[in-house]
Amino acid sequence: NAGVTQTPKFQVLKTGQSMTLQCAQDMNHEYMSWYRQDPGMGLRLIHYSVGAGITDQGEVPNGYNVSRSTTEDFPLRLLSAAPSQTSVYFCASSYSNTGELFFGEGSRLTVL
Amino acid sequence: GESVGLHLPTLSVQEGDNSIINCAYSNSASDYFIWYKQESGKGPQFIIDIRSNMDKRQGQRVTVLLNKTVKHLSLQIAATQPGDSAVYFCAENMNTGNQFYFGTGTSLTVIP
Numbered sequence: 001n002a003g004v005t006q007t008p009k010f011q012v013l014k015t016g017q018s019m020t021l022q023c024a025q026d027m028n029h030e031y032m033s034w035y036r037q038d039p040g041m042g043l044r045l046i047h048y049s050v051g052a053g054i055t056d057q058g059e060v061p062n063g064y065n066v067s068r069s070t071t072e073d074f075p076l077r078l079l080s081a082a083p084s085q086t087s088v089y090f091c092a093s094s095y096s097n098t099g100e101l102f103f104g105e106g107s108r109l110t111v112l
Numbered sequence: 113g114e115s116v117g118l119h120l121p122t123l124s125v126q127e128g129d130n131s132i133i134n135c136a137y138s139n140s141a142s143d144y145f146i147w148y149k150q151e152s153g154k155g156p157q158f159i160i161d162i163r164s165n166m167d168k169r170q171g172q173r174v175t176v177l178l179n180k181t182v183k184h185l186s187l188q189i190a191a192t193q194p195g196d197s198a199v200y201f202c203a204e205n206m207n208t209g210n211q212f213y214f215g216t217g218t219s220l221t222v223i224p
Binding site: 004031033035040041042043044045048050056058059090092097098100101102103104105106 | 144146148153154155156157158161201203205210211212213214215216217
């Protein structure tokens with residue numbers, strides 16, 4: 001049981017490039033979400049999903065897209081990277097939308 | 113979005129002493145709260161949770177207290193150990209919502 005797995009762990013992009021952060025969980029959780037963590041600002045919700053085929057926006061969705069084609073996977077796409085998107089990104093999953101969140105180890109993204 | 117704030121950004125305690133980390137929340141409709149521990153370079157890990165129909169909940173060496181009147185919760189760690197050094201976050205959720213809101217975190221340092 002691997003839990004929540006994120007890849008890559010580190011990535012450097014140039015402004016304007018696109019990329020996808022991968023997230024997979026093997027706990028059969030319906031609820032998955034993406035957070036970004038910036039110094040002094042805690043964790044902020046980007047997008048979330050309550051099940052396959054269903055996604056919704058969180059606090060800071062601009063510049064990011066998500067999809068949920070399977071229960072296991074919830075990729076986060078940056079369409080045109082900006083320096084303001086330099087951050088540490090965490091994927092999390094839960095049995096339900098009000099249950100304990102299980103977090104991945106994080107993906108550190110730097111946009112130059 | 114709702115704000116969750118912490119009174120103290122840093123806390124230093126002697127090994128063996130008890131630690132108290134405080135958190136204020138602003139949404140009176142929030143009815144589920146979680147404390148997370150985040151070690152350097154890792155994702156947040158669940159410590160303990162509490163629902164709004166309770167005032168106190170105890171775990172192994174940890175206790176969470178909830179005061180709904182003043183919208184405040186605290187995390188008490190008994191006999192603090194060096195391994196407790198980390199950043200601690202509180203998070204709130206409304207039962208009808210799909211979003212957790214996190215505080216900015218308190219950095220706990222245990223002095224041997």
